[in-house]
Amino acid sequence: MPRLNPRHRFDSYVVGSANRLAVTAARAVAESPGAVYNPLFIYAGSGLGKTHLLMAIGHHAIEVNPQLTAEYLTLDEFIEAFHAAIAQGQGEAYRHRYADVGVLLVDDVQFLTHRREMQAELLRLTNTMLTAGRQIVLSSDRPPNEISALDERLIQRFAGGLVIDISAPDYETRVAILRRQAEERKAAFDPSVLEAVATLPIGSIRELIGAFNRLVAYQAVQAAPITSTEARALLARSMPQTARTAPAAPAPVTATLVGAGEVGGGTEAPPGAPGALPGLTGDEFGAFLSEISSAVARQVEAWRGRVAEAILRWQGEGFRTARLELLLEGEAPVDPDAALRDFEEDIERLKLFEAEARELDPQVGDQPAFRDPDRVDEARMEVERAREGLSPPPGPSPIWRVEQFVESGINREVTQAARNVLEQPGVAYNPLVVYGPVGVGKTHLLHGIGNVLAATPGAVVACQGAQDFVDELIKAIERDRVSWWRSRYRRVTAFLLDDVHLLAGKDRTQEELFWLYNQLADQGRQMVFTSQVPPQQLEGIESRLRTRLEAGLVVELPTPDREVREAIVTRLLNDKLGEADAELSAYLAGRPVDTVRGLQELVQRVLEAADAERARPTAALARQVLEGSPAGPTRRTTAGRTSGLLSPTGSLRSREKMVWDWPDIPDRLIEDQR
Amino acid sequence: MSLVNFTTREITCKIVYYGPGRSGKTSNLQYIYGRVPEARRGRMVSLATQTDRTLFFDFLPLDLGVISGFTTRFQLYTVPGQVYYNATRKLVLQGADGVVFVGDSQARRLDDNIESLQNLQANLLGQGVDVRTFPMVLQYNKQDLPADLILSHADLDEALNFRGLRSFPGDALRGAGVFETLKGISELVLKRLAQTGSGAA
Numbered sequence: 001m002p003r004l005n006p007r008h009r010f011d012s013y014v015v016g017s018a019n020r021l022a023v024t025a026a027r028a029v030a031e032s033p034g035a036v037y038n039p040l041f042i043y044a045g046s047g048l049g050k051t052h053l054l055m056a057i058g059h060h061a062i063e064v065n066p067q068l069t070a071e072y073l074t075l076d077e078f079i080e081a082f083h084a085a086i087a088q089g090q091g092e093a094y095r096h097r098y099a100d101v102g103v104l105l106v107d108d109v110q111f112l113t114h115r116r117e118m119q120a121e122l123l124r125l126t127n128t129m130l131t132a133g134r135q136i137v138l139s140s141d142r143p144p145n146e147i148s149a150l151d152e153r154l155i156q157r158f159a160g161g162l163v164i165d166i167s168a169p170d171y172e173t174r175v176a177i178l179r180r181q182a183e184e185r186k187a188a189f190d191p192s193v194l195e196a197v198a199t200l201p202i203g204s205i206r207e208l209i210g211a212f213n214r215l216v217a218y219q220a221v222q223a224a225p226i227t228s229t230e231a232r233a234l235l236a237r238s239m240p241q242t243a244r245t246a247p248a249a250p251a252p253v254t255a256t257l258v259g260a261g262e263v264g265g266g267t268e269a270p271p272g273a274p275g276a277l278p279g280l281t282g283d284e285f286g287a288f289l290s291e292i293s294s295a296v297a298r299q300v301e302a303w304r305g306r307v308a309e310a311i312l313r314w315q316g317e318g319f320r321t322a323r324l325e326l327l328l329e330g331e332a333p334v335d336p337d338a339a340l341r342d343f344e345e346d347i348e349r350l351k352l353f354e355a356e357a358r359e360l361d362p363q364v365g366d367q368p369a370f371r372d373p374d375r376v377d378e379a380r381m382e383v384e385r386a387r388e389g390l391s392p393p394p395g396p397s398p399i400w401r402v403e404q405f406v407e408s409g410i411n412r413e414v415t416q417a418a419r420n421v422l423e424q425p426g427v428a429y430n431p432l433v434v435y436g437p438v439g440v441g442k443t444h445l446l447h448g449i450g451n452v453l454a455a456t457p458g459a460v461v462a463c464q465g466a467q468d469f470v471d472e473l474i475k476a477i478e479r480d481r482v483s484w485w486r487s488r489y490r491r492v493t494a495f496l497l498d499d500v501h502l503l504a505g506k507d508r509t510q511e512e513l514f515w516l517y518n519q520l521a522d523q524g525r526q527m528v529f530t531s532q533v534p535p536q537q538l539e540g541i542e543s544r545l546r547t548r549l550e551a552g553l554v555v556e557l558p559t560p561d562r563e564v565r566e567a568i569v570t571r572l573l574n575d576k577l578g579e580a581d582a583e584l585s586a587y588l589a590g591r592p593v594d595t596v597r598g599l600q601e602l603v604q605r606v607l608e609a610a611d612a613e614r615a616r617p618t619a620a621l622a623r624q625v626l627e628g629s630p631a632g633p634t635r636r637t638t639a640g641r642t643s644g645l646l647s648p649t650g651s652l653r654s655r656e657k658m659v660w661d662w663p664d665i666p667d668r669l670i671e672d673q674r
Numbered sequence: 675m676s677l678v679n680f681t682t683r684e685i686t687c688k689i690v691y692y693g694p695g696r697s698g699k700t701s702n703l704q705y706i707y708g709r710v711p712e713a714r715r716g717r718m719v720s721l722a723t724q725t726d727r728t729l730f731f732d733f734l735p736l737d738l739g740v741i742s743g744f745t746t747r748f749q750l751y752t753v754p755g756q757v758y759y760n761a762t763r764k765l766v767l768q769g770a771d772g773v774v775f776v777g778d779s780q781a782r783r784l785d786d787n788i789e790s791l792q793n794l795q796a797n798l799l800g801q802g803v804d805v806r807t808f809p810m811v812l813q814y815n816k817q818d819l820p821a822d823l824i825l826s827h828a829d830l831d832e833a834l835n836f837r838g839l840r841s842f843p844g845d846a847l848r849g850a851g852v853f854e855t856l857k858g859i860s861e862l863v864l865k866r867l868a869q870t871g872s873g874a875a
Contacts (some may be wrong), residue, residue, distance in 0.1 A: 295864040
C-alpha cells in the first residue's frame, strides 16, 4: 500500500458540519467495501480534504480487513499508465491490473473532461468493480453532472451510488483543524491566535494549514510569543489574492442518496427513497439508458482501438502513420472504418510500387515516398519514372565545387577549357577529355563541372566513375533490362565519366558507350571524360571509341606546381583554422609532395601534432613533425595514392577505387575476380 | 436510413412496434413515455380514433443524450393494427432499424397474431429487407390475464417464434416487460450496426 499517505487517516481528519455526512459515508464504505455506497463519489472545492478522505478510506478498509488491497491513484496517473500500457500493446493486461483491488480510490476525476477514451476506460473499470462487488471511490472538484462532456453512462453510474460533497469548513472546524495542527507540530500558540486565524477569510483547509505554517515559521524566529494582532497582520500580508475575499459561507451539506444497489443491474430504487431523483436514477429508464449507452459506446468507441492497433502495426513495418494519428487526436472521423480501409489500401499500393521500383532501380526504392501513405501519388510517379527509364542516372557529388578548384598558371589551360564548356555546353568542346596522373584533381574538376551543369533547370547530368558505369550495365544485363538502362542514359543532358581508362578490356561497356556517345554527340549534349593517360595512349579501348574521345578537346591536368600547392595548402589551413600562416603554407607547399591528397595528409599531420601539443601550427612545428618523423611524407603519399581526390572531409571516396589505382595491378585482374 | 452518422455525430434508431389491433403497442409507448424524464422525451404524437384505436400511428422520440460524443435518439413508432391499414403500416415500416412484434397472449387472438406476423414478413420482404437478419423481438402482451384465457410464453413461442427470436412476456399496462423488450430490440439494432459496418451516410 505504498501510495497511501500514512498521515491521512480518519483519526487526523477533523469532522465538522461541513463534512460530517461525507465522513460518515466514507467510514461506512471503509468498513464494508462494496456493500453500501458503491460507487462513492465525493466532490468538494480544492483543498477541502478529498484526498485525505480517500486515503483514510483506504487505510481504514485495510485495518478492518488486512487481506484487502486498496489502491489510490489520481486520474492523471490512471491515464498515464493506461497510455503507457497501450503504447506497449498491453492494454488488456492493464485492464486486468485492478482485478484484485478491493478498494479503488480515484482522485481528481474532473480531469475526465473531453477525454472520451479515458471515460470509456473508467466506465469499464467501474462496471467491473461494481459487478465484482468491489468498492470504487472517486473524488472530483465538482459533481458528476458538472464535469463537462462527461459520458452520460458515467453520470448514471456515479449517481447510482452516493454522490456527496464537502463544503468549506465552518469557524469551529477551522479552529479545530488549527488546534490539531498545533498539537501535531508541537507548536504552542495562544488560543486567541488560532481563533484569530480561524476568522480570516480562508476558504480551504490547505490554505488554512499554509497560514498555520507561516505562523510556525514566524514564531521560530521571534523571541516573544506571537499575539493575535500580529498573527492577523502577518497573514493578511501574505494571503493570496483569491482568499482575501469573504470566506465562503458553509454551504448546506447536500447528498444525493440513491441506495446501495447498482443502477446498471436494473434494481429499482425504493419508491419515495429520500433524496431520490425520480426518473433519473434507479428507474427503468435509467437502467435502460445505461445499458444502451454501453452498447452505443462499444460501437462508436471501438474504432479508436482499431486505429491504435493499425498505427502500431504499420509503424512496426516502417510506414508513416501521421494520417491515423491525426484521426486519434480528433473526434470520431466521418467513417473510421473507411479511413482505415483507405489507409491500408494505400499501403498495399505503396508496397507494390516499392517492389516494382526496387526491381527497376534499387536507388529509387529507397525514396521515403514509398513509406508514406500520404504520398502515394509521389510514389506512383517515382515508379512511372523508373519504369520509363526516367529516373536519373547517378549525378555529380555535391561535395565537389568547381569554385574550390585551385587555378594557376600550370593548369590554366584546363580551367579555361572547363569554363568554356560551362559557358557553351555541348558546343565549345565536345567531348572534353581531361587527363593527368592520380591525385591531381580530375575527379574534383569533373564533378565540379557536373554540378554547375546540373544547376540548369531541366538538366539531367550523369556523372560517375567508369567502374560504377560498368557495374550498372552488368546489373542491367543480369536483369534483362539493358534497354531500360540505355533509355536512362539517352535522355541525359550531360554525360560525365571519370577514369575512362578503367573501361579497358570491357568490350560490352565500350560498345554501349560508343552508341551512347554517338547519340549524345548528335544531340549536342556535353560529354566530359577523365583519364590517367591521353586517349591515344589508352590501351584496351577500341579505336572507334578512342578516336571519338579525341574529337573534342584533350587537355592535361598536370601535377600541381608550387603555386598550386601553396594555394591548396592555404585553402586547407583556412578551412581548418579560419586563417593561414603564410610561412607554414610556404613550407608545406615546398614539401616534395605532388598530389592534392598528399598535401591534405601533410596538413592533417601538422594540425594533429599542433593539437596534441596544444600549440598553434607553425612552420617550425611542421618542420619538426615532418622532418623529424621517420615516416617520410613522400612515402606516405605514394602509398595512399588514389585517382580520386580526398573529399573535403578527408575520407577516401571508395576503398575499392584505391585498390584499382595500385599501379602494379592490372585492371583485368580485378575483372577476373568479379 | 443512416443509423450512425459520423458527420453530424448522431445515432438515430427507428424502432417500430408491430402487431395485431389491440395487442398493446400504444400501451408500450405510453408506459415508456411515462417513465422517461421530461427533458428526454419529445411530444408523443398519437393519432387515435375516439375509441382509442390507433388510426395512423404513434410516434415517440426519445433523446438519450450525448453518448460517446454522439447525440443519440430513438424514435419509437407503432403501426395501426387493423388489417385494412396496410398502406400506413408499410409507410411506417420504411427505414425501420428494428421491429418489436407485440402479440396478444389471449388464446382467441392467436390467428390475429399469425396474420399480423405474416403481414409483417410480407411488408418487410416487399421493402427488400432480409427478414432472417433483420433485428426483431417478440413481446407476448397481456400475460397478466387469467391463465385460462391466455397461452403461456412457451405455447406462444411454439406458435409464433419459429425463427427463435428473443421473446418477452409483457403486461404493457403495468409496464412489466416493456423496458426489457425495448432493451432487447435496442441491443439487436446496435449489434447489427457493428456487423454491417458503421453505416455512415
